[in-house]
Amino acid sequence: MASHISTDAGDITLEVRDLHTRFHTREGVLPVVDGVSFTLRRGQVLGLVGESGSGKSVTGFSIMGLIDPPGRVESGQLLFQGRELRTLSPRERRSLQGDRMAMIFQDPMATLNPVLDIATQMIEAVQAHRRVSRAQARQLARDTLASMGIPSPDERLDAYPHQLSGGMRQRVAIAIALLHGPDLIIADEPTTALDVTLQAQILSEVQALVRERGTALIWISHDLSVVAGLADQIAVMYAGRIVEHGTVDQVLDHPQHPYTQGLIGSLPSANQRGMRLRQISGMAPSLLDMPAGCAFAPRCPRASATCQQARPQISQPRPEAPDHTVRCHHPGPTPDKADA
């Protein structure tokens, strides 16, 4: 599924076509990423949204090339600036990692090595891609921290991770991602481990950075509201598949898939004060035990016999918005809001 958000082929940073990543465990083969496709252009932000187990993080790791056994990227195309990532040698892949594409993880305390100081961890990231001296590398690190508005960068460099606050650690992680001015950043729930005020701060900081540098950004989250203010496109994932994809306005204002509608409906802002928060009933299916038809059918208010028997294909339910795609047998706007 190619998203036609803009037709200028020259500035496509990332194109993912029918990606399949499977985990071969003792209990069986798990299709964690089950046919994911999207296109991302320079400076665009894609919000990849889904509950835990939907395969969103693994999609990010697949693109970065960090899938370890028993997982494997089995099929599909990963075109980064026109180059097929899957055919690259490990060395070529490594030269891209941290340089042209970077990743930010969820828990910064776990991401930074606790026994090494920040300077070491930043300097090694610099020297992995540039032949510079330690002093020059340290200077670059310092400058990157400063450019993010972090006060007294030298003190930060000499500190150890546990000496910094959670927000500062995440900023350091972001700084490391920015060191070489990458063309693509994949952020895997970077603000989930932080408190709400910090979340908002970092969101706006990242937004500014992305605008300035034209970096493409994939922001992975389980929280639609976080992504709503930041993203240009939103892709909603469920059980390894993208079930709805479009621009942020299209998806939020005219959601077509019942799951998306459920997600939007469960946001506190969408509900009236004093009324119970609407929730999507049920749980995501176990990947070992996927239903034959649509994966969402067991929890879907619109499920019919077709839904239980056949996997829905991608369709464009709104002729006026050809970029807005859904994977559903019965796409359509939310029925009357009084419906619970």
Next chain:
Amino acid sequence: MSGWLLRRVGQAALVVLAMTVIVFVGLHAVGNPVDILIGDDLNQQERLQAIARLGLDQPLWRQYLAFVDGALHGSLGRSFVYQEDAFHLILQRLPATLELAVSALLLAVLIGVPLGLVAGMWPEHPLSKALMAGSIVGFSLPAFWVALMLIMVFSVQLGWLPASGRGATREWLGVAWSWLTLDGLQHLLLPAINLALFKISLVLRLTRAGVREVLPQDFVKFARAKGLSPARVLVWHVLRNTLIPLVTVLGLELGSTIAYAVVTESIFAWPGAGKLILDSINSLDRPVVVAYLMVVVLIFVTLNLLVDVLYKLLDPRVRLEGAA
């Protein structure tokens, strides 16, 4: 940090003190200390003199104080067999034992860590499984029997290495060491291997466990995401974090290695403190036994202390507790 250090040293001193009490009480509880310290083959007159000289006719607490006093001055009795001060006797032999113990530990690390790394990084690989099974055999091997087998194969059958003794030594810092001469190294090799076998298995398993714990952690993935070379990730991230707890275990193992050297020294006729203690037990040279006990206690307590300090230095999370 210094407050903590003082407390630790204080603790250590208390343990040493406790041991002196135990040893002293032990001396009195088990037999007539007169016999233990003086020897049986003195006539009545000499016995009385010896008793008076050693203050054994004094009340117990006075004797204890005298004991401690003597200990502080480095005198815990004279060896019956060698007619020398027992403490000095042991100190003379200690370097040989230390040499053996350190060599064994070095071998254990040089062999055990890389193998443990392999077993930790590819646990499903047949080699790893073989290594783990092998490590069980490794620590099941009775050390004394292996010593005999080593002698049989390498000395008797192949004639490559000598079966006993220390070989030529060279002086350094006023002490004779055998690792400084080729002949000495040849003599050192078999006993060091023998002593190391059990440790290799231990280090292998510990390293493997450590690697398996560290490897799936996020910071390793993040290091790879930065594009670092696999070698750098391995050494600076995986190994470094694995080794920190390992080092502290090894420090404690040094103490136990020194103790278990007794058997190895005996079989290979390695002239260390271990052989001395064994001979002394067999010849009932009890002052030497007492002195040895005190030396070992001292070594252990010191090692424990050093290991604690080392851990504090190596792990910044512990070191900088107050600064966060």
Next chain:
Amino acid sequence: MSPMTSPATARPASRPLREHSIWWRMAADFARSRIALAGLLLLAAVLLVALVAPWITPQNPYDLMQLDVLDARLPPGSPQGSGQYTYWLGTDGQGRDLYSAIVYGLRISLLVGVGSAAVAAVVGTLMGLLAAYAGGRIDALIMRLVDLLLSFPTLLMALMILAWTGKGVGNVVLTLVLLEWAYYARTARGQALVEARRDYVEAARGLGLPDWRILLGHILPNCLPPLLVIGALQVARAITLEATLSFLGLGVPITEPSLGLLISNGYQYLLSNEYWISVFPGLALLATIVAINLVGDQLRDVLNPRLMK
């Protein structure tokens, strides 16, 4: 609107643990490792051999009347003096049939090893439970003692004790018990403290059961799994220790050699290439210890995740 019932996720919901199902699942998990099963089989073989020793050996190596000094140091496969049987593994310096000596020596090794471990286990567990139950100063005292005992190497302590008490099998067993109870005590205390907080203890108390009944009847059985693991590994250690002490001449008497003493006797003949006297007893010893360690190791792997639940 179809109400959901989502199928279970990959991990099944935990079932309540009843006593017999724990042991059954343990056995199933244990059997997953072929190496451990091999170890178990080997162990069973060793135990069997030791048990039926008098029926499967041509001579009683401890009966001096049955030995012929003229048959000393014969290589494996040599016939006995009067041609009644063959010395399959050769003879030692005193003319003992090595095969018989090994089998009988195995008995001693196992008896001492298992015996000392058993006594130490009982003593240690009781002490550990006492410490957990009494708390306060008694607990502190016992634990200090345990720490002291465990911080020094066993061999050295054994040598010291035997230096005071003198040699002999009985003293060796005593020494082993004195040194090993600490391991059990520490584990029993730790486990007991964990168990004491569990709901079923509260329930038992509520029923008015006396403390000692709760301790022995309820807490103790739940402490058994880790104690079992320690027990297995301790038996291996005890056997090794006895062999080492006998090797050093501090254990069994010369007339009734255990494996350690046999090996020691064979030392002097190594240089004249009469290897069998030291090699075969050593192999038997190694086989026994490896078997026990294989079983113990797998037991530990099997039981540990269970402890976390």
